[in-house]
Amino acid sequence: MEQPGLDLFQNHYLKGSFVQEIYYNEENQYGVFLLRVMEATEDLDTDEVTVVGRMMRPHPDETVICYGEWKEHPRYGKQYHAEMVKKELPRSREAVTKYLASGLFPGVGKKTAEKIVEHLGPDALTKAADDPGLLAEVPGLTDARAQTIAESLREHHSLEQALVYLYQFGMGPATALKVVQAFKGATLEVVKNNPYRMIDEVEGVGFRRADEIARQTGMALDAPERFQAAALYALQEASLSHGHVYVSEAELMGGIEPLLAPDGEACFPAEKRKILLMKMAEEERLIEDHGNYYLPSLFWAEHGLAMRVREILERSVEPTPAHELFKAVGDVEEKLKVAYAERQREAMTTAVDSSFMILTGGPGTGKTTVIRGICHLFAHLEECSIDPGDYENTENPFPIRLVAPTGRAAKRMSEATGMPATTIHRLLGWRGDFFERDADHPIEGSLLIVDEVSMLDVWLANQLIRAVPKGMKVVLVGDDDQLPSVGPGKVLHHLLQVKEIPRVELTDIYRQEGGSSIIHLAHALKKGEVPTDLTEPKPDRRFFPCQRNQALSIILQTYRNAMDRGYTLFDVQVMAPMYKGPAGVNGINEALQQEVNPPKDGKREISWGETIFRQGDKVLQLSNHPEHPVYNGDMGHVSALEPDARQDDPVLWVQFDRQEVPYKRSQLNQLSLAYACSVHKAQGSEFEIVIFPLLMSYRRMLQRNLIYTGITRAKSYLILCGETDALALGVKSRDKEVRNSQLTDLIEMEW
């Protein structure tokens, strides 16, 4: 949340000098310091206080003014929470000497610092920053050294000035610090000349904030930069919030209009807009293609993906003689002790006889069983081993690559097939900002099977398919009725529109021999129907009708019942369509944490923003961890905590399935509590028991594929609670499912 600007804090402050750093995190500029107070707006009974907050890293003896308030910490007692910290340049001889010798200025030790102060007096800092030539007059300082000192002085000075400048626009300290971090010495110049650059480079600055600053710095309403920033912002919004790969000109204008209102029309008439868009296209800041507008990265990803799919489709595969295939399938059935149904056999034979195929089907239709069959059939026909042990200590790569977008889905695949499976990111050697595997360094093996393909966005799909080597067959597996990817595109859906791609759809339900009422409910909802027996208790599902204000207590009660029956935290998952509100993910997490893992003497905890992580808490990894193989959507529990750890030491450990991962304080933003999570975060996972509130207050988010995805996460028991109308409304709603993409046409066109 944006913090209020300088003026609001003026009436309460502490002024003093920092005497000791207790903790400082360079990444988010959060620090804890001991301050010797020189001046305060109230009487204090001590002259040394602990100050916490975000600030440019102070150094010993630096004079600062902290604006904020007192808070009582359960463990550390009374602390001053600074909303904003302003630095003052030191003024006394002694303080200036210490400042110069503090290590901030390369090559300046105590002796040199003393010489500078002796020569320029206590105003040495301002004098030298204004006129670097003066430093060169200090005896013993070479010109080069004088120059370096002046430059770092000016930089420190200008960062402080830049912060104060940003505060004037009502920008909160957290965002202001990020701006300064992004542009360093050039901050003032950027903000004055083109504040719109902040949108791309500073997280938390959107078009409106940048536009407000542009108004206050006197930038013209019809400045080209304004229109161009609005166009890029509208394009990003279209892809990140609505999943479009491109927008038509009319859609683009529709996105831009509210950003420029009310003076958009007057400042940017149609002709001028056209010229500005053309200029952006020339500069490759966006791509125009047949009247459609793309972000460049999306244009190249979609075209790259289409081209490679086309190329794989065109690879010829020698068909296996029918009798041989028939016998091989029989051998596999015997080996696996499964009598495959006709359609399942067709899926297996299509997979081994095609260069590219898609296998689809709803829950319980046997997709995983068929994946296992495909692997064995492939190995049988290719006469290769699929025993991982046979590949240990050899140069030969394992012939089959099984991958899924999430760690949990990969784990399920591995358990079901008895073969290694990994996340796509791991297979592609993701290194935080790039993938090691690409067209020049392809993955190894002869068959690639990708599960949960509905979760793949255009960027990741392109990255994966471009790393497929010549000769490798590709089988994509997924359920097109599930939620589409969080990122742009609807890859599985659009691939299914390509008539040439061989595909098999499984429709018969096998799970629990078709007796599962969860699966039947899922298949009914998929068709937009709400079964008449929805609220009747079933052996594997219940619907508790309730009002919004009763939902939370039903969730707590059912969760508690499940725990009492011996289910673990990881067997039971609450899912909600929204984060906010009393029955939103955040509220449910707080209440469940209190219910199943309350504070206790001796139980350690650590707070991070609004969240408290406590020993034993169930937690969710929110992004792919760059250092450890843990991925977005992985769940674990807090196994250890060291809240007093020094900077750069881990403060919290999470035990995931196979490993314990340490987190530094600065990495805690990768975690959230996981008693409840959004349906998107649960995609690709299954749980014994799912508790899913459905309320009219979620109306905006309720969509057929969201409800369908949520309830199909339940393996053994599904508990729905809320309003039946909300479910009925949700399954009728499919508006948000349309996503602009050219993928189908691009694959089908002649290359």
Ligand SMILES: Nc1ncnc2c1ncn2[C@@H]1O[C@H](COP(=O)(O)OP(=O)(O)OP(=O)(O)O)[C@@H](O)[C@H]1O
């Ligand atoms: N031909 C078959 N004969 C008997 N049982 C089968 C057959 N095919 C699948 N099954 C059984 O049906 C159940 C569901 O199969 P599977 O897990 O492969 O489906 P799925 O489509 O992957 O489902 P989900 O997506 O819900 O995990 C499993 O218990 C499996 O053993």
